[in-house]
Amino acid sequence: MTKRGQIVDRKSIEDAWFTFVDxxxxxxxxxxxxxxxxxxxxxxxxxxxxxxxxxxxxxTKSMDDLRFKxxxxxPEENNTIYTLAGLRQYTVSLQAFGIGSQDNLSLVQxxxxxxxxRQKLKTADISIVNRGQVLDISEIVDVGFExxxxxxxxFNSSSNVDVAPGSIEKATISGKLKKADGTEIIIDEVQVPxx
Numbered sequence: 485m486t487k488r489g490q491i492v493d494r495k496s497i498e499d500a501w502f503t504f505v506d507x508x509x510x511x512x513x514x515x516x517x518x519x520x521x522x523x524x525x526x527x528x529x530x531x532x533x534x535x536x537x538x539x540x541x542x543x544t545k546s547m548d549d550l551r552f553k554x555x556x557x558x559p560e561e562n563n564t565i566y567t568l569a570g571l572r573q574y575t576v577s578l579q580a581f582g583i584g585s586q587d588n589l590s591l592v593q594x595x596x597x598x599x600x601x602r603q604k605l606k607t608a609d610i611s612i613v614n615r616g617q618v619l620d621i622s623e624i625v626d627v628g629f630e631x632x633x634x635x636x637x638x639f640n641s642s643s644n645v646d647v648a649p650g651s652i653e654k655a656t657i658s659g660k661l662k663k664a665d666g667t668e669i670i671i672d673e674v675q676v677p678x679x
Contacts, residue, residue, distance in 0.1 A: 508595045515535075534579065550568060566646070566647055575636055578592060578635045578636075580633045590618050593615050616638070657673070
């Protein structure tokens with residue numbers, strides 16, 4: 485059995501979100517992946533900055549569809565393949581730090597409604613399910629107050645995997661068959677070649 489096709493590519497999804505957020509925040513706001521800032525002693529960029537993190541996903545939302553098709557190939561091979569296709573759901577979390585953090589995330593959230601901006605995400609196979617809500621999670625850090633806001637966005641992407649099951653070389657049949665009148669036919673062993 486051979487598998488090929490597009491399983492959801494997490495890196496492509498992260499890159500699409502990075503580009504979307506970076507393109508839609510004011511100049512001077514640094515955008516990074518949350519994993520770039522790890523640990524309490526890790527160096528952080530100068531504020532204001534926004535971090536991006538895929539919090540959850542891929543989560544399968546329903547049974548995948550099984551779609552049959554023929555794959556052109558050498559005529560001596562059985563080239564029937566099928567595609568397992570389905571939706572996967574994710575949550576991306578954006579955290580903004582520093583003065584203007586709420587405005588920066590509100591702008592990103594608003595631009596999710598702009599058809600041109602949405603098309604950029606659609607090109608990366610991302611469709612928005614819920615634009616989320618900008619929440620204030622400001623807190624005291626060390627001896628000062630850190631202004632911080634978060635926006636969690638739920639979105640879907642698709643997963644398509646082509647599977648070529650191969651062909652059956654031979655089938656062996658043995659056992660008993662019962663006819664309508666109740667008599668039995670005994671089959672010792674018959675091999676049926678693939679034609």
